[in-house]
Amino acid sequence: MGWLLVLAWVSFLFWRVKRAKENAAERRASGESNSALYWIGSALALGVLALSMYMATLKPGEISGSWWLLVVALFVATLIVRRALRWRYPH
Numbered sequence: 001m002g003w004l005l006v007l008a009w010v011s012f013l014f015w016r017v018k019r020a021k022e023n024a025a026e027r028r029a030s031g032e033s034n035s036a037l038y039w040i041g042s043a044l045a046l047g048v049l050a051l052s053m054y055m056a057t058l059k060p061g062e063i064s065g066s067w068w069l070l071v072v073a074l075f076v077a078t079l080i081v082r083r084a085l086r087w088r089y090p091h
Contacts, residue, residue: 032089041081048074 027033048071055067 030089032085035085035088037081037085037088041078041085044074044078044081048078 024033027038032038051067051071051074055063055071
């Protein structure tokens with residue numbers, strides 16, 4: 001039974017890689033990957049991820065409300081940039 005789950009997981013990963021390549025080719029063709037908004041959105045998303053991972057290393061008492069406020073602000077900014085990209089480059 002375990003090998004079946006492993007096979008399903010590996011198949012899912014291969015499928016996702018194929019879709020990611022198709023999406024990247026579509027972004028290159030439309031010129032979206034050259035857009036400054038695209039790179040700003042990617043940097044904001046990585047910033048949210050990095051900050052969340054940093055907060056995971058802290059003890060619960062060390063995490064203040066300002067950290068959560070920063071995470072929420074970066075997340076909202078990421079969503080706004082993604083919305084602007086969808087408006088500029090509709091799929």
